[in-house]
Amino acid sequence: MPKATFLNLNAAKKEKISQVLLEEFSTYSLLDANVNHIVKAAGIARGSFYTYFTDLDDAYRYTLSQVMATIHEGFVGDNPFQATRSFIDQVEQNPYYAFLSNYYVVDEAILAAHHQETSSTNWDKATADLPQWLADVAVHHLIREYFLAPTDKEQILSLLDALAGWHKQEA
Incomplete structure (x- = not known):
């Protein structure tokens, strides 16, 4: 799950990154998803990505949890x-x-x-x-x-x- 630095971001930035993650993982499988795509689309530094998430799997699991929570509603x-x-x-x-x-x-x-x-x-x-x-x-x-x-x-x-x-x- 995301690190505290991600959870403490302002709502707009967190939402932007979440939307970029959703788009990336909707377009590409986990095998083909790319951190470079994500950081470019989100307008963040590559290092920032790793202060928010441990790795791509971690970012994916966060996105999956958000999608499943919405669907289960x-x-x-x-x-x-x-x-x-x-x-x-x-x-x-x-x-x-x-x-x-x-x-x-x-x-x-x-x-x-x-x-x-x-x-x-x-x-x-x-x-x-x-x-x-x-x-x-x-x-x-x-x-x-x-x-x-x-x-x-x-x-x-x-x-x-x-x-x-x-x-x-x-x-």
């Missing part, structure tokens, strides 16, 4: 399958579409390979509320499947409809 209600269906149905118009496509098709695997992360599963939550945990896992998997195979959109939407019916029965 739209997932309200009791039925995650219906919210996911709406999201996938309209995703081509989403301003984060290119970023998400890069993430699911390329960058997710790169991040995992770079960091050999441990599981992010909260096993206590999974055990305490199994139907909700299963719903969360299913919708995230189906969103990933959409980006890997957009031509399967109708099958994914149909599966979400079936899961929505299952979820309603479980509630």
Whole structure:
């Protein structure tokens, strides 16, 4: 995540850099993104970039967290399958579409390979509320499947409809 120097920037400069990062990672995969592009577009020195972020992966993770926080704001209600269906149905118009496509098709695997992360599963939550945990896992998997195979959109939407019916029965 960003260093304190980035977090303490004035809002306008932080927003400018965040927008440049989003544009870079929407245009290029993590393998092809370039710090030189970022510093030039943001109007900052290369050294400043490294006072804000440890490396390109760090800047990417910050951008990913911002995108995911914004997207999750739209997932309200009791039925995650219906919210996911709406999201996938309209995703081509989403301003984060290119970023998400890069993430699911390329960058997710790169991040995992770079960091050999441990599981992010909260096993206590999974055990305490199994139907909700299963719903969360299913919708995230189906969103990933959409980006890997957009031509399967109708099958994914149909599966979400079936899961929505299952979820309603479980509630």
